[in-house]
Amino acid sequence: MKEFKILAPTAILGYGFPVESFKKGMDKSPDLIAVDAGSVDPGPYYLGAGKSFTDRTAVKRDLRFMLKAAKKQNIPVSIGSAGGAGGKEHLDWNVEIIEEILAEEKLDLKVVVINSQLDKSYLVDKLEKNDIVPLFPAKEINAEIIKESTNIVGQMGVEPFIKAIDMGADVIVAGRAYDPAVFAAHPIKLGYDSGLAMHMGKILECASIAASPGSGRDAMLGTLGEDYFILEPMNDQRSCTTDSVAAHSLYEKTNPFLLPGPGGTLNLKETTYQQLDDRRVKVKGSRFEPADEYTIKLEGAASVGKRTISIAGTRDPIMIKQIDDIIKEVELQVKDNFQDGNYEYTLNFHVYGKNGVMGALEPNLTPTSHELGLVIDVVAQTKEVADTICSFTRSTMLHYGYENRKATAGNLAFPYSPSDIYAGDVYQFTIQHLLKNIDPENLFDTRRLQDYKKGVE
Structure with missing residues (x-):
């Protein structure tokens, strides 16, 4: 199986990256440029207010490099948790920036937009059917809490991204997304192992933070093979070590071996880390275990x-x-x-x-x-x-x-x-809960840019 290469330019869109490390990454002929654009880490304000925690000028700077390079080398771009918190306002903000760049640079790219903001009446109906359950330590919610929340998003898995790929997307810009899904969807679509793709995505979403010395504003290349993946920072001043990669695999986890997400759990109990040379690490043995019931995380703020x-x-x-x-x-x-x-x-x-x-x-x-x-x-x-x-x-x-x-x-x-x-x-x-009994592909409104702008099916 041919290796699949993913370039992660930066930990969060708008955090920036050195031009030289980005160019070095592009010289490696990646198959995909992917970037996580958001997080709940900055707190509830940004989701509730519909504001981005990243600066518009900085986001546009990063995207301009990415879109021009992707067009030149004819590879796709995938963006998740657009605008920071991934709500409809955040998504529109990010789409507007992309449109400006396409017009200014005269780039002809097919853009597919995935909206993760969920209708409140739909969620009230799901609540009445007991399809919304607390995610510890959250408490039970009622219909009033749903109605009072300004924005409620669902954390999508790989399925909507794969749907967008099938629609011929050169650029996917998605609302709130499970961080690894942004990176894993393309290789999973091509038949690569889900566990390895998800684990590599989990690390790439933070770019060179998994290197030593770590940095959230520097590029990392992930190379996925049939039964392994390899991580290499694109800045010569950084190195991946077994310690730095294994340590980052523990990042944002309540259990060192198990990472639950949409549709299943990433199991790292048999994962191994091998130092290939002074800058690269090979990872093997990661597994994705499908859940008996597909759930996604809901996030809401008021x-x-x-x-x-x-x-x-x-x-x-x-x-x-x-x-x-x-x-x-x-x-x-x-x-x-x-x-x-x-x-x-x-x-x-x-x-x-x-x-x-x-x-x-x-x-x-x-x-x-x-x-x-x-x-x-x-x-x-x-x-x-x-x-x-x-x-x-x-x-x-x-x-x-x-x-x-x-x-x-x-x-x-x-x-x-x-x-x-x-x-x-x-x-x-107000909402940190799980939503069950869903269609993970069609729950999220996925449209080509022109249809998204028109607001029609």
Whole structure:
């Protein structure tokens, strides 16, 4: 069986890549250029608000290189989780960029668009049929949660991509997708082993992060054979090692050997890693085990209010020793001051230098920081309330008279003026569930670009 080569230019579309490593990858004559364009890692805001967490200019720069190279060498391009979160607004945003490039560069490429945003009435009906189940640790949802969620997407597997290939796509641009599916669909369509294709896709979706030293903005080449795949970074300053590749195979997994996804599980219990030379690693033995019941993951987000923050710092060792007690007292004073206002808000302090990253999970209970960074974080139903609570909290802490205090002026140093920063809408994930009893190919609206633009079948 002829080897199938996939070039992953970057970990996320818009993160960029060195031109030389991309050109070196193209010199290897890949059969496919594929890229993951999104993630839930940046949080629920982007899905809920319909905004991209990547910059438009940066995305267009990456795509211009990819589309021009693909046309020149007559190979396809596959993009998943378009626009970051993969909803309809994100997909339209990414499609618009592709259209601009095709027009500017006079490229004649057949584009197929796959929409992953699911209709709410359809999902309410599936809920009533008990076809939506929680994905631990998510809780049961009701129809109201579905209706209040601004955007709900399904994480597609390889089937819609294969349908797009059958439609003659030169470029596939898909909404929210299972990361490995973006890379695995083309070789699976050609008869390559599903387990190896999925495992290679799992690594390629992060490009050269699986190299040493790792980087999310550098190209990686994957070469898939009949019973193996080989990984090679395209930057001579990086190397794949058995440690770096095996370690990345554990990435974003609750189980070191099993990775569940649409339609089944990637099983790595018998996977082996072989160092071929100082820069390449060969992987064998990965298996894909089909599930008894095909399910996909649903992701949804809804608005929960408005946020205002204030960023400050303190270097007073007396204050630092008492910071927990000071925060508690400030919180009480804020509550007391507005008890007649019936304000609904949440007030959080993020204390960097103490437990700002891990919060209550921080195991080091005796920090020795000589200074602390404080983020006052207020979320309320309206901007006015968020502004009011944040302003009062900031001024109360600024002038709070703690025990043994030497100063008579402010306790805090502010890096910005104005000190209070309105951060806008706040979203939370409302749906992290599994959808079952589906047709994995036809659940997602798959159309040629011209039909997608017309909004017709």
